Amino acid sequence: NAGVTQTPKFQVLKTGQSMTLQCAQDMNHEYMSWYRQDPGMGLRLIHYSVGAGITDQGEVPNGYNVSRSTTEDFPLRLLSAAPSQTSVYFCASSPITGFRTEAFFGQGTRLTVV
Amino acid sequence: KNEVEQSPQNLTAQEGEFITINCSYSVGISALHWLQQHPGGGIVSLFMLSSGKKKHGRLIATINIQEKHSSLHITASHPRDSAVYICAVMVGGAQKLVFGQGTRLTINP
Numbered sequence: 110n111a112g113v114t115q116t117p118k119f120q121v122l123k124t125g126q127s128m129t130l131q132c133a134q135d136m137n138h139e140y141m142s143w144y145r146q147d148p149g150m151g152l153r154l155i156h157y158s159v160g161a162g163i164t165d166q167g168e169v170p171n172g173y174n175v176s177r178s179t180t181e182d183f184p185l186r187l188l189s190a191a192p193s194q195t196s197v198y199f200c201a202s203s204p205i206t207g208f209r210t211e212a213f214f215g216q217g218t219r220l221t222v223v
Numbered sequence: 224k225n226e227v228e229q230s231p232q233n234l235t236a237q238e239g240e241f242i243t244i245n246c247s248y249s250v251g252i253s254a255l256h257w258l259q260q261h262p263g264g265g266i267v268s269l270f271m272l273s274s275g276k277k278k279h280g281r282l283i284a285t286i287n288i289q290e291k292h293s294s295l296h297i298t299a300s301h302p303r304d305s306a307v308y309i310c311a312v313m314v315g316g317a318q319k320l321v322f323g324q325g326t327r328l329t330i331n332p
Contacts, residue, residue: 140318151227151309151322159318167319199266201320212256212311212320216265 111135115200115215122190122222130185130218132200138213140203141183145169145196146217152199158183190222226250229310229323237331242297244326246310249291254313256320257284257295261306269295269308300330 116131134141142157144167154167158177172194174186183202187194200215227248236242246255257269270277270284272293277284281300286293297304310323 142319144322149324151225151324152311152320153322154319157318165318201266211271212258212268214258214266214268 113200113202113213113215115198115218117218118216119219120221122187122220124190124192124222126190128187128190130187130198130200130220132183132185132215133181134183134202134213135181136202136204136213137180138202138204139180140205141177142167142201143173143175143183143185144199144201145194146199147196155185155198187220192222194220195222196220225324226314226321227310227312227323229308229326231326232324233327233329235329235331236300238301240300240330242300242304242328242330244295244308244310244328246293246295246323247291248293248310248312248321250312250321251315252288252291252312253315255286255293256311256313257293258309258311259306260309260325266309297328302330302332305329 113134139160143155144152146152153169156175158164164175198218202213230245255272258266260266272286281298283296307325307327309325311320
């Protein structure tokens with residue numbers, strides 16, 4: 110099993126550009142989520158999904174879109190990048206809704222918006 | 224006030240020392256996670272606790288539900304234990320993890 114795979118690892122965008130951060134897991138997990146990590150702050154939830162076709166907003170959803178067309182994939186789209194979206198992004202998955210078992214995280218995507 | 228508070232924020236110790244990192248939370252939870260993040264690396268799950276105590280190698284995690292407090296202990300610390308340790312709670316009834324700010328641990332040889 111590859112676990113949770115995030116791509117790319119690094120990305121530089123210009124303000125106003127759009128892009129998609131990819132997240133895939135091969136563990137047949139129901140629950141997938143996206144977080145951003147900023148200096149001095151804990152990870153914050155952007156969006157999450159409890160299964161294919163179901164998504165919901167987290168704590169900081171503005172400027173981001175998600176979809177869950179398959180169990181395996183949960184891409185995060187930045188619609189029009191802003192410098193405030195410079196951050197490290199993590200995707201995570203869990204076999205049961207809400208991390209009541211072990212959580213699995215991707216390696217992270219370091220995004221810089223200039 | 225953050226729902227999850229960790230202490231200390233930074234900890235430097237010598238190899239071999241016994242390490243304790245604390246996590247206090249102010250909400251009802253269904254589970255608590257301890258995570259490890261190495262510099263430039265991803266996040267790895269160390270423990271998931273809902274009660275009592277768990278041990279894995281030199282790492283021990285405890286939780287006191289009544290006091291809303293958890294501790295992560297490292298025995299015989301080693302430089303390779305240097306990392307950021309993150310406490311995260313699964314808020315009861317909600318479908319989200321709430322994270323502490325992390326504790327940066329440095330173990331010197």
